[in-house]
Amino acid sequence: MPQLSRRHFVLSTAFATALGLTERLFIPAAVAATEEPTIGHYKYKVGEIEVTALYDGIWKKPHDPAFIKNASVDETKAALAAAGLPNDYMPIPLTVVVLTIEGKHVMIDAGSGAQWQPTAGRLHENMVAAGIDPKKIGTILISHFHPDHIFGLMHRDSNLPIYPDAELIVSRTEYEWWTAPGRVEKLPEARKDLGKRINAVFPKWKNFTFIDEEKDVAPGVRLIQAPGHTPGHSAFLVSSGNEQLMISNDVAYVPALLAPHPEWQGAYDQDGPTAVTTRRALLDRVIADKMMICGAHFPFPGAGSFAKDGDAYLFTPVTI
Numbered sequence: 001m002p003q004l005s006r007r008h009f010v011l012s013t014a015f016a017t018a019l020g021l022t023e024r025l026f027i028p029a030a031v032a033a034t035e036e037p038t039i040g041h042y043k044y045k046v047g048e049i050e051v052t053a054l055y056d057g058i059w060k061k062p063h064d065p066a067f068i069k070n071a072s073v074d075e076t077k078a079a080l081a082a083a084g085l086p087n088d089y090m091p092i093p094l095t096v097v098v099l100t101i102e103g104k105h106v107m108i109d110a111g112s113g114a115q116w117q118p119t120a121g122r123l124h125e126n127m128v129a130a131g132i133d134p135k136k137i138g139t140i141l142i143s144h145f146h147p148d149h150i151f152g153l154m155h156r157d158s159n160l161p162i163y164p165d166a167e168l169i170v171s172r173t174e175y176e177w178w179t180a181p182g183r184v185e186k187l188p189e190a191r192k193d194l195g196k197r198i199n200a201v202f203p204k205w206k207n208f209t210f211i212d213e214e215k216d217v218a219p220g221v222r223l224i225q226a227p228g229h230t231p232g233h234s235a236f237l238v239s240s241g242n243e244q245l246m247i248s249n250d251v252a253y254v255p256a257l258l259a260p261h262p263e264w265q266g267a268y269d270q271d272g273p274t275a276v277t278t279r280r281a282l283l284d285r286v287i288a289d290k291m292m293i294c295g296a297h298f299p300f301p302g303a304g305s306f307a308k309d310g311d312a313y314l315f316t317p318v319t320i
């Protein structure tokens, strides 16, 4: 695999064909989609399944030496620059995907609900602009219980459910870890408020379905166990016809960092070594099976492809 300029990368037809990817996914663009997209919704297909990427916002996180446990701020800045991204802050965009399967809407995670960073919380606005009625979301597959993925399930002050009629599907491991007796006391200080909110809200809700193993959770969608980021973190594999999409959620987090440095352990990874093992296994599978991959914190529209690059990876984002 040649080293490609990612800032001005244009995916060639030959490359897309070699990967067996759907060419319509790739719309060449001159710049990496790192700043606010002008249109915060984008549709593409995986076989018969329609995928709608919905932009929630971006956290322009100030650099913090603790952000990556085994890399310095200078190293993370260098990785951002090498990917053609601004590096005066850490860009953490947030995208939510909705799958439309046989006319029904299946959403993966719920975004931040404008309760994470002031520069995020645009999921509903972009959902409506994309022609999807939030009341028609019938199923929500939850990857893990971090704020940017679940605060969009609950109203800011009342904690009342935003999707009271949707089925909420999550791995039993994730649910039981966060709601275990005594968990809040054991959480690090920075996670205690999150733990308290989860325990005050979720046990009262009756619309959860818990999944014990890897299994189909919607037509053509399989829950894949991907622990490390959190104990029960899940990815979701979408299959239709001969096309596949791995919705990886936070396994590869910000790929500008973790594609060239898959061994980096983020402060956000609750079990760093397990997160690294999961990341390598999932990316190797995506490459071996020539599939597209989505990530919640990939540059909007939150999708791309990976290739092997020695012991690391090369990430090519879809740009629009």
Ligand SMILES: [Zn+2]
Residues within 6 Å of the ligand: 146, 148, 149, 250, 296, 297
């Ligand atoms: Zn996240």
